[in-house]
Structure formats: C-alpha cells, structure tokens
Amino acid sequence: MNRDKTIMSNITPHKVAILVTSCDKYKDLWDPFFTLFFRYWPDCPYPVYLGTNHLKYNDKRVKTITTSDDDWTSRFRTVFEKIPDPYVIVMNEDFFLTKPVDTVKIKELIRYMVAQNGGCLRFFPCPGPDLPYLDNPEIGEISKGADYCLSFQTAIWDKDIFVSLLRDGESTQDLEIYGAKRTEELSNPFLSVIKDPPISYIGGVNKGKWVKEAVELCKKEGIEVDLNARPMQTPVDLFIRSSTVAKLSIFIKRLFVLKR
Numbered sequence: 001m002n003r004d005k006t007i008m009s010n011i012t013p014h015k016v017a018i019l020v021t022s023c024d025k026y027k028d029l030w031d032p033f034f035t036l037f038f039r040y041w042p043d044c045p046y047p048v049y050l051g052t053n054h055l056k057y058n059d060k061r062v063k064t065i066t067t068s069d070d071d072w073t074s075r076f077r078t079v080f081e082k083i084p085d086p087y088v089i090v091m092n093e094d095f096f097l098t099k100p101v102d103t104v105k106i107k108e109l110i111r112y113m114v115a116q117n118g119g120c121l122r123f124f125p126c127p128g129p130d131l132p133y134l135d136n137p138e139i140g141e142i143s144k145g146a147d148y149c150l151s152f153q154t155a156i157w158d159k160d161i162f163v164s165l166l167r168d169g170e171s172t173q174d175l176e177i178y179g180a181k182r183t184e185e186l187s188n189p190f191l192s193v194i195k196d197p198p199i200s201y202i203g204g205v206n207k208g209k210w211v212k213e214a215v216e217l218c219k220k221e222g223i224e225v226d227l228n229a230r231p232m233q234t235p236v237d238l239f240i241r242s243s244t245v246a247k248l249s250i251f252i253k254r255l256f257v258l259k260r
Helices: 024-040 072-082 103-115 159-164 172-185 212-220 235-242 244-259
Strands: 016-021 048-052 062-066 087-092 095-097 120-122 139-141 155-158 190-193 201-203
Touching: 016 072, 024 048, 024 095, 024 212, 048 072, 062 072, 072 159, 072 172, 087 159, 095 212, 103 120, 103 155, 103 190, 155 159, 201 212
Parallel strands: 016 048, 016 087, 048 062, 120 190
Antiparallel strands: 087 155, 095 201, 120 155, 139 190
8 A cells, every 4th residue: 555656746647547347237338438438538548448247349449358257346356457557547337428528637636646645536526525635625535434435436546445445245335335444444545526526427327227317318419228228217216216215225234334
C-alpha cells in the first residue's frame, strides 16, 4: 500500500485505464453502453477494457479481457492483473452516459487523488462523501467502513488497493458489504466529488431487467434495445425495489457483517 507514487501531478494518460466490468449474460448491454460511451466521451484519452467471460466485443476501440466462469472476484482479480496501468477507472456495463464527459475535470481529479495517495476517488457521488477533506470545497472523504464506502459507482482506483480488497468467492454485493469493512485496515483516503460530477449516467438494469428510464434513453438516442433478450421491469418489480423488503434484506446482511 505504500508503493512510491512518483507520477503525481504529471500523471499521463497511459498510466490510467478504463475497465468496464461485465459478463457474457449481459452482452446485450454492450452495444448500448459503448455507443453512448463514445458518443459522450469522444476525446477519452485512456485505453478502454471490457472484462467478461468468453465473448469478445467487436470494436477496435475496446480491448476485451476474457477470463472464466469463476466467481466475480476471482475473475476480476485476473482482469486487473492483465491491465498494465496502476490506476483504473471502474465502470459497470449498464452505466449509460447521458451527457458529455468533462475530460479536463477528470484529469484534474485523477492528479488530485494521486497527489493525496488516495485509494479511490468517486466521480459520481452516489453516495457522496460524509466528511470534509483538507478544506477542499469540491472533494470530501468517505468514512472507512461506512455503508457503500466500497461502491461500484464510477471511480478512479489505485489498482493495487482495489485488488487487496478482493476475496475469492464473493459477489459484487458481498464485496460492497464485506469489502467496506476491510477498508478500515487502510490508511489511504477514499475520496469523492461532492457535487457536479464530471461524468453523468443512469443505471440501465436492476435485478437483471431493463430500467424504464434506460429504455427511454436508448430510444431517444436511436439505439435498439432487445427486450426479448432482457425484459423490462414491471410495476411489481418497482414496488419490491422500493419496499421495506429490500431494505430489510440489506439490514440483515449488515448485521451479519458486524458479527464476522
């Protein structure tokens, strides 16, 4: 964790990569995702990787890293090991961009995180920071061990720190819960923008089904969505998603974490 970081403010684009996390069963999202990604981030200066199981995405701008059918953390440990850059912007394949990305601001945030020896800096404050950081009006700190301290919202990560938080056999939800607890062992600050994110998007899928707003976005952008491959959420799905049932499930899992 105390690796000498000599890049500092002179960090160059080839020191940073973008990783889009996915798996083969979400292949129907790749075209919508990358169409919007390159439409709204045409000047992206970083290499773009897609991490998945066996299938490859046919676009010369995207480098596919295939792994296996192992659990999520085992697969993505392998993916991270195949990316040569020390800093990685991690995104999910259903984060559909809604407006142009502020590349200048992203570069500034990356330089700032590196200078602070940060573990990560969240570009999209969901949730945002709960602590001030060095009187910086734009950046806050996320408490170690707090709910979703380790989150899959789009962020720039120190790759070694991200990998150190992985445990084989865990799902993404497990990692957000148990991994958040493991962050308490780290001295590196976890940072986040407070407002005005440099990258804006909506989640396209929830519980394996299309979110209505994402389907509407794709329609507006002239992008085809295959509702035969993946259905859209029903009113019942929306009710369950917003009900106390979902909140109770999360609460019970967090109680279990405290007892581990």
